[in-house]
Amino acid sequence: MQYYINGLMLCLQPLNLLLIAGVSVVGIIFGAIPGLSATLGISLLLPVTFGLSTQTSFIVLLAMWIGGVSGTFISAVLIGIPGSSSSIATCFDGYPMTLKGEASKALAVGMTASFLATVGSVLIATVVAPVIADLALLLGPWEYFSLCFCAITLVAALSKGNIWKGIMAAGIGLFLGCVGLDPITGVARYTFGNHYLDSGLSTVCQMLGMFAICRIILDYAKGQGKLPEVQKSDLHGFGIGLKDFISNLPTIIRSFLIGLWIGFLPGMGSGISNMVAYGQAQQASKHPEEFGKGTAEGVWASETANNASLGGAMIPMMALGIPGDGITAMLIAGLTIHGLQAGPLFMTNQPDLCYLIFACVLISAIVTFLIEAVFKRWLPMILKVPYHFLYSVILTICFIGSFGVSNTEFNIFVMLAWAVLAIFLNIEGISLSPLVLAFILSDDLESYFRKGVSFAHGSYAPFFTRPVSLIFLLLAIFSVAWPYIAEARKKRAAKTEMAL
Amino acid sequence: MNLKRDTKAGIAGIIAVILFFIETQNMTQRPNLIEPGPRMMPYVGLFLILISSVMLLIRGLKNREEEKPYFPEGGIKKVITGFSEVLLYGILLTLFGFLPTTPFAMFAFVNTLKGTEEVKWWQNALISIMVTLCLYAMFVLGFRIKLPAGILFR
Numbered sequence: 001m002q003y004y005i006n007g008l009m010l011c012l013q014p015l016n017l018l019l020i021a022g023v024s025v026v027g028i029i030f031g032a033i034p035g036l037s038a039t040l041g042i043s044l045l046l047p048v049t050f051g052l053s054t055q056t057s058f059i060v061l062l063a064m065w066i067g068g069v070s071g072t073f074i075s076a077v078l079i080g081i082p083g084s085s086s087s088i089a090t091c092f093d094g095y096p097m098t099l100k101g102e103a104s105k106a107l108a109v110g111m112t113a114s115f116l117a118t119v120g121s122v123l124i125a126t127v128v129a130p131v132i133a134d135l136a137l138l139l140g141p142w143e144y145f146s147l148c149f150c151a152i153t154l155v156a157a158l159s160k161g162n163i164w165k166g167i168m169a170a171g172i173g174l175f176l177g178c179v180g181l182d183p184i185t186g187v188a189r190y191t192f193g194n195h196y197l198d199s200g201l202s203t204v205c206q207m208l209g210m211f212a213i214c215r216i217i218l219d220y221a222k223g224q225g226k227l228p229e230v231q232k233s234d235l236h237g238f239g240i241g242l243k244d245f246i247s248n249l250p251t252i253i254r255s256f257l258i259g260l261w262i263g264f265l266p267g268m269g270s271g272i273s274n275m276v277a278y279g280q281a282q283q284a285s286k287h288p289e290e291f292g293k294g295t296a297e298g299v300w301a302s303e304t305a306n307n308a309s310l311g312g313a314m315i316p317m318m319a320l321g322i323p324g325d326g327i328t329a330m331l332i333a334g335l336t337i338h339g340l341q342a343g344p345l346f347m348t349n350q351p352d353l354c355y356l357i358f359a360c361v362l363i364s365a366i367v368t369f370l371i372e373a374v375f376k377r378w379l380p381m382i383l384k385v386p387y388h389f390l391y392s393v394i395l396t397i398c399f400i401g402s403f404g405v406s407n408t409e410f411n412i413f414v415m416l417a418w419a420v421l422a423i424f425l426n427i428e429g430i431s432l433s434p435l436v437l438a439f440i441l442s443d444d445l446e447s448y449f450r451k452g453v454s455f456a457h458g459s460y461a462p463f464f465t466r467p468v469s470l471i472f473l474l475l476a477i478f479s480v481a482w483p484y485i486a487e488a489r490k491k492r493a494a495k496t497e498m499a500l
Numbered sequence: 501m502n503l504k505r506d507t508k509a510g511i512a513g514i515i516a517v518i519l520f521f522i523e524t525q526n527m528t529q530r531p532n533l534i535e536p537g538p539r540m541m542p543y544v545g546l547f548l549i550l551i552s553s554v555m556l557l558i559r560g561l562k563n564r565e566e567e568k569p570y571f572p573e574g575g576i577k578k579v580i581t582g583f584s585e586v587l588l589y590g591i592l593l594t595l596f597g598f599l600p601t602t603p604f605a606m607f608a609f610v611n612t613l614k615g616t617e618e619v620k621w622w623q624n625a626l627i628s629i630m631v632t633l634c635l636y637a638m639f640v641l642g643f644r645i646k647l648p649a650g651i652l653f654r
Contacts, residue, residue, distance in 0.1 A: 048639075050645055
């Protein structure tokens with residue numbers, strides 16, 4: 001508790017509070033503008049953290065995360081284009097509300113739902129993560145290997161399109177994670193005599209190349225620059241009252257639990273939770289026919305679920321060091337930059353920083369809510385930011401960031417190589433999430449596997465005989481097999497229907 | 501022959517696997533190790549790429565449906581133009597450093613990305629210089645982060 005209070009006090013220091021407010025505003029802008037995202041914002045901030053203390057680094061990264069995830073509802077409500085996949089379902093009712101002249105109410109629902117869900121989920125994460133971390137200390141390399149393997153497999157199996165594309169992305173991630181000196185024997189792998197590659201490919205360069213440079217070039221090539229005009233609405237006042245909140249309480253609680261659980265599972269972040277919660281809210285509603293026509297219930301469901309996922313994703317990230325999605329992978333990369341490693345030992349050895357992270361998310365959520373509430377009238381202006389200037393500045397920051405990783409120009413070209421790979425993968429419809437996750441986890445996956453075999457004197461059996469390890473391996477196999485089982489069941493059901 | 505995207509991904513994947521498999525063979529593997537050694541993980545990665553490439557290749561060859569182009573007309577040309585610009589900036593940045601190259605790069609980026617938008621040249625030039633100076637002040641003076649000085653000026 002003392003560490004948590006210390007964390008809160010540190011965040012509430014005037015300079016840190018100012019930093020949270022400033023970065024949250026940038027985060028809201030990144031979240032609100034379609035094409036930009038919290039992921040991109042964090043990848044641009046990572047190089048900036050080289051010059052900051054560990055505490056300050058995490059204050060800015062987390063403020064960007066919270067602001068970025070919260071801000072996505074703004075464009076979904078005002079122009080019907082989601083700021084990111086986490087607010088797709090918000091468009092279904094948010095934009096019709098704007099067309100009906102209820103933009104003020106829709107924005108108020110969005111910001112209140114985001115705030116409540118973030119605060120609720122992070123408080124749960126604060127309580128649950130240390131318990132899971134204590135249990136995780138009892139696990140050996142066999143269980144950790146199986147857990148990492150399961151996380152990668154789940155993300156690959158759930159990647160958009162086709163499971164083979166997900167597996168290919170995971171394979172590329174694992175393979176590229178091998179570049180550099182072998183962590184156990186020190187043998188050089190794929191360095192081709194270049195000593196800059198001895199320490200492996202930089203994660204910061206990967207993030208900047210894959211999420212910033214690639215995104216900008218693809219948007220330019222697709223001609224996605226100008227946004228539609230915002231409908232003129234009266235945005236005075238807060239927009240909702242206590243009555244609105246109470247009447248939607250069952251939807252809020254249900255969506256919160258859905259979001260929290262989905263966020264906890266690797267690979268199933270806010271992009272999925274908002275859709276699931278929206279569907280559930282429609283099914284349980286007394287007026288399902290109003291969904292899609294501008295009902296506030298739909299916005300409550302979507303925005304509560306996507307922000308609740310945030311706290312859910314923090315649990316495996318903090319307790320086990322397993323990133324659930326791209327953003328948490330970047331936060332783990334942020335820890336690595338400062339010489340720290342997320343996981344159960346991090347919670348035991350660095351409780352001050354650990355609880356600072358939880359406290360900072362809480363403060364960031366409050367600050368983001370206040371900013372959105374106070375500046376609500378001016379939120380439509382965010383969508384008028386000229387893309388060409390914004391993108392040009394982002395491109396320049398990418399170059400500074402990649403150079404700053406180790407003060408070598410070589411990394412600039414590593415970043416550009418990642419961008420080329422990401423462009424090809426995007427064209428081929430291969431999702432980047434499994435690649436990023438596999439790349440981040442490849443080192444751990446390999447070390448745990450080899451340590452496991454070494455500890456068992458060359459035997460592979462403990463991976464299958466230790467119950468926790470076996471459960472994770474079975475879960476991984478099931479996640480790959482599930483799409484085929486589901487398809488076979490569908491075919492059988494269709495056949496039975498035909499026969500009848 | 502018009503190859504499907506899956507077919508192209510499959511072929512590229514198989515070629516990459518063959519090349520890197522050969523390279524993996526050159527890795528030193530100490531004898532009598534009680535663990536799988538440094539070649540294990542690359543093999544796992546390559547195996548995953550190989551099976552997914554083969555599956556994508558088969559899927560691409562089986563698929564008879566017409567494929568929607570990924571980019572609108574002229575999109576590939578824009579990708580090449582856009583990437584050439586950032587690559588050129590990367591090279592010039594390496595040679596001449598941050599301050600002499602960034603205003604020109606910013607000017608070129610805005611000019612390219614503006615598309616059909618109207619941007620006055622002096623406005624673009626002014627913003628490019630201001631952004632360069634702001635970034636320099638923020639990173640060098642604010643965060644004490646080094647910026648590329650340029651190989652030629654070292």
